[in-house]
Amino acid sequence: MNKISIKLAAFFLGIILFFSLLSFVAVMFLSRQVDEEIARDQRELAMTIQALRSQTSLSIEDIISVIIRSNYRLRPVGILDPTDLGLDTHQSLDDGGIVILHEGPFKGTSTVLHLGDSYVRIGMQPQYNIFQIWFSRLWTSFALYLLIAAALVVALTRKVVHPVLELTEATQEVAKGNFDIQIESSRNDEIGRLTDNFNLMVRQLRDIEYLRKDFISNVSHEIKTPLASIRGFAALLQNPGITEEERAEYSEVIVEEATRLANLSSTLLSLTKLENQERVETHTKFYLDEQIRHAVLVLEPHWSRKDLNFSIELQEVEIQANEELLQQVWLNLIGNAIKFSPEEAEIELCLTASGSHAEVVVRDHGMGISRENLPRIFEKFFQVESARSGEGSGLGLSLVKRIIDLQHGRVDVDSTPGKGTRFVVTLPLNCSHDSSTVPLPMSRKPQHRNPASLARGPV
Numbered sequence: 333m334n335k336i337s338i339k340l341a342a343f344f345l346g347i348i349l350f351f352s353l354l355s356f357v358a359v360m361f362l363s364r365q366v367d368e369e370i371a372r373d374q375r376e377l378a379m380t381i382q383a384l385r386s387q388t389s390l391s392i393e394d395i396i397s398v399i400i401r402s403n404y405r406l407r408p409v410g411i412l413d414p415t416d417l418g419l420d421t422h423q424s425l426d427d428g429g430i431v432i433l434h435e436g437p438f439k440g441t442s443t444v445l446h447l448g449d450s451y452v453r454i455g456m457q458p459q460y461n462i463f464q465i466w467f468s469r470l471w472t473s474f475a476l477y478l479l480i481a482a483a484l485v486v487a488l489t490r491k492v493v494h495p496v497l498e499l500t501e502a503t504q505e506v507a508k509g510n511f512d513i514q515i516e517s518s519r520n521d522e523i524g525r526l527t528d529n530f531n532l533m534v535r536q537l538r539d540i541e542y543l544r545k546d547f548i549s550n551v552s553h554e555i556k557t558p559l560a561s562i563r564g565f566a567a568l569l570q571n572p573g574i575t576e577e578e579r580a581e582y583s584e585v586i587v588e589e590a591t592r593l594a595n596l597s598s599t600l601l602s603l604t605k606l607e608n609q610e611r612v613e614t615h616t617k618f619y620l621d622e623q624i625r626h627a628v629l630v631l632e633p634h635w636s637r638k639d640l641n642f643s644i645e646l647q648e649v650e651i652q653a654n655e656e657l658l659q660q661v662w663l664n665l666i667g668n669a670i671k672f673s674p675e676e677a678e679i680e681l682c683l684t685a686s687g688s689h690a691e692v693v694v695r696d697h698g699m700g701i702s703r704e705n706l707p708r709i710f711e712k713f714f715q716v717e718s719a720r721s722g723e724g725s726g727l728g729l730s731l732v733k734r735i736i737d738l739q740h741g742r743v744d745v746d747s748t749p750g751k752g753t754r755f756v757v758t759l760p761l762n763c764s765h766d767s768s769t770v771p772l773p774m775s776r777k778p779q780h781r782n783p784a785s786l787a788r789g790p791v
């Protein structure tokens with residue numbers, strides 16, 4: 333019985349049934365008892381009348397006036413219709429007997445007796461009928477039933493209303509911004525489920541609130557550092573005694589920090605925009621292999637500075653997706669691979685297509701990511717401590733994840749500290765289709781190529 337409606341219906345039906353039964357038993361018992369009492373009373377009266385009649389010379393009218401009773405009406409009856417009473421009854425009357433007539437609950441019980449040449453009928457006073465007798469004896473029970481029923485109804489109503497009141501109070505607390513509130517409930521009905529959902533909602537609101545505060549503090553932190561650096565170097569520039577060399581160096585730092593700020597704000601804007609979007613335009617058809625080559629070429633200043641080698645295996649794959657956003661994905665992943673690789677290391681890029689999906693693997697042999705940090709790298713502003721001082725802001729992989737999600741793909745990562753990291757991006761060849769069966773990434777061995785060969789591919 334999990335539904336309140338069923339519980340209430342069962343409860344009220346139970347009350348009705350219980351009290352109906354109780355009333356029925358009481359009435360049955362009482363009506364028989366009352367009937368017997370009345371018959372006994374009337375028989376005694378009849379016998380008194382007979383005795384008075386036989387032992388005194390009083391007329392019937394005198395006898396009636398002597399033994400008058402408030403609840404019985406005594407009437408002399410001249411002639412009785414034998415068919416009224418039945419012949420047997422009539423005969424026993426004529427033999428001097430007393431006859432008790434049970435005439436149903438409305439007419440009640442009456443007694444007829446034969447006195448000489450006439451009859452006397454003892455009946456109930458019209459204003460003193462059996463219902464009044466019942467009521468006079470039952471009203472205490474009725475009052476008791478009513479009291480018990482009212483107490484039960486009040487108890488049940490309180491049981492139903494109490495959690496609703498609790499929920500109302502808790503909702504008001506949440507409206508005031510208190511997200512620590514939780515309501516205890518062990519119920520398994522609609523109210524129990526409502527309470528569970530309320531608790532869940534409050535927990536989620538608390539998480540959102542926590543994320544919001546965390547986000548603001550992260551943004552402030554990321555802005556504060558370059559701003560402090562710009563202010564410091566700008567102040568140094570104001571010093572008239574500095575050399576030309578120092579002036580150039582300080583200006584360069586200011587330009588770098590300003591660029592970092594500009595990058596941060598544009599990445600943040602892109603991420604916020606994408607997070608508020610449910611879908612992106614995915615109508616453009618283009619070659620994924622060309623796009624990846626282009627990303628490598630764009631990053632040339634970075635990898636050539638470190639003298640890195642690329643091992644590239646790119647199958648020709650045409651894809652329908654958002655070209656601009658995907659370009660951002662490769663720039664971030666390959667950019668990270670470059671950033672976290674030691675000098676002269678190798679980076680592997682592999683693109684394959686099977687069935688309706690394409691798979692891109694970006695693998696480096698750099699510092700790797702520890703087990704405890706690995707699940708957090710897609711969080712906004714997350715940076716491994718050793719990477720904090722670098723040029724990143726911890727937003728790149730969040731952006732990657734959001735872009736891939738919006739195009740119904742997936743991104744997986746595995747990493748071994750000190751040995752390197754492998755990112756696997758799986759995308760539907762037509763990203764406008766939601767594909768719930770994106771296959772799990774496969775591992776394969778890439779062929780080695782020289783970065784110089786990239787230039788030959790169409791860019």
Ligand code: ADP
Nearest residue numbers: 668672709715716719724725726727728729753
């Ligand atoms: P950032 O802009 O700081 O690189 P990301 O969101 O791109 O931010 O990456 C978050 C963190 O994940 C980085 O600070 C780094 O610690 C770690 N990370 C990402 N890619 C790699 C990689 N290829 N090798 C090692 N660590 C990585």
